[in-house]
Ligand code: HEC
Ligand code: HEC
């Protein structure tokens with residue numbers, strides 16, 4: 001009898017393991033101390049994950065021809081960038097992003113950073129944020145960045161995403177935790193599936209620095225659509241009026257930052273519960289062992305593991321589909337960027353016309369601020385439209401319309417001079 005019960009129990013456990021458990025990879029938990037940020041130390045215990053993490057050091061173009069991990073200047077193919085960001089740091093340097101291990105090096109090397117840059121800039125570049133925030137609180141954001149350099153010992157490493165004691169996923173960026181809280185979401189209660197995107201949402205998002213405190217804030221209180229984030233900025237939160245004043249058009253401009261997390265959220269994949277990690281950190285196999293790839297790069301290098309777990313089409317079909325989506329977005333992004341550049345020019349010239357109607361001109365500047373935001377929120381996103389194809393085309397369509405309206409309004413203000 002007892003034997004039968006034991007056999008039944010074992011049977012239940014086997015069935016449970018086979019059907020109920022998620023297909024997780026197996027690993028032996030090591031006891032890594034809380035203050036250990038060196039990925040090589042973590043790597044001694046988790047060699048497969050570490051080895052794949054090291055691949056983030058490789059640099060090569062992406063299979064789609066967009067993105068990629070080489071440091072190319074975006075303004076080579078998009079010269080309108082130099083006009084639209086005139087008067088601010090992104091016109092000095094704006095390179096393609098590359099792998100996580102380069103985050104600190106690229107921060108130090110970019111011409112966008114000066115000795116006067118605030119400490120807030122390091123928020124998304126280093127795991128040492130954890131101890132720096134612990135000792136200084138948000139005060140670190142105001143500290144001059146070069147003063148923090150000696151404390152920034154490691155770039156984006158294991159500790160940014162994992163609790164060393166349990167290896168559970170975790171989020172450590174206080175700006176993310178606070179922004180989610182303001183949306184009524186307690187990240188401590190997140191499911192494992194949600195955490196597979198939240199770890200990336202710590203950094204791959206739109207943000208601004210609050211005036212005075214320099215605190216990092218994500219503008220999500222009204223929602224994460226381009227229109228909703230714009231509406232948030234229109235209320236001039238904590239007196240935040242502009243990122244910079246454009247020297248030609250004299251419009252108060254906003255600079256958008258890499259909103260991958262926001263763009264993905266309302267997409268077909270986001271709404272179907274497909275996480276960032278599903279595509280960018282797929283399960284792979286080595287010597288019969290299944291583990292999570294930590295080579296966080298273009299999923300089109302691993303189409304079989306990244307896409308074909310769900311999709312039945314061939315790898316070639318999927319690549320062509322991605323390229324078509326990106327080609328469509330690229331085409332409209334160029335049109336929008338150029339329409340915006342032209343509006344800067346027309347408004348700038350209208351401003352010099354004697355007897356220009358100032359109220360009308362102010363309206364043109366407001367339209368331009370919004371048109372550029374709608375262009376930039378797509379241009380600054382790193383998937384070239386793939387993360388949410390229909391939303392991206394809608395956003396660019398609106399940008400083009402508003403840019404034309406801005407130029408027409410300026411022309412009217414200048415009594416049809418142009
Ligand atoms: C950008 C975030 C991120 C970073 C950085 C990161 N990981 Fe992970 N890691 C993940 C995700 C996502 C998973 C999948 C977890 C899940 O689904 O429960 C994972 C899973 C794991 C697992 C569980 C076994 C497996 O393969 O699924 C181990 C062990 C691990 N990572 C080790 C490391 C080590 C070691 C480093 C540093 C060299 C590291 N991770 C860096 C996000 C990250
Ligand atoms: C601590 C902040 C942070 C976290 C967490 C983070 N990223 Fe990044 N990510 C960055 C930064 C910064 C860069 C650009 C680094 C550079 O160019 O030097 C980057 C670059 C990338 C790239 C470009 C790589 C290349 O080779 O072109 C991809 C893809 C990426 N991240 C995806 C993800 C995904 C997916 C996650 C979550 C699993 C994630 N990131 C988590 C900050 C972060």
Ligand code: HEC
Nearest residue numbers: 062064066067068200204260261264275276279298382383
């Ligand atoms: C359905 C799969 C899928 C999901 C889900 C997904 N991505 Fe992507 N991502 C892609 C593809 C495809 C590209 C384009 C790659 C290319 O052009 O080679 C991309 C590009 C990127 C890039 C630019 C890479 C580069 O080479 O510069 C970043 C960064 C990125 N994704 C981050 C994220 C983040 C963060 C999330 C979650 C909020 C996410 N992705 C969700 C498929 C996905």
Ligand code: HEC
Nearest residue numbers: 268272274278279299300306307309310311318321322389
């Ligand atoms: C975890 C499952 C899953 C993964 C992984 C996944 N997808 Fe999807 N994908 C879906 C679902 C669900 C849909 C919605 C349509 C459907 O039900 O077939 C979808 C729709 C699409 C669409 C059409 C919708 C649109 O936004 O244009 C494309 C294209 C696509 N996926 C490409 C990819 C590519 C490329 C990858 C890998 C980088 C990928 N998918 C990874 C589940 C997935």
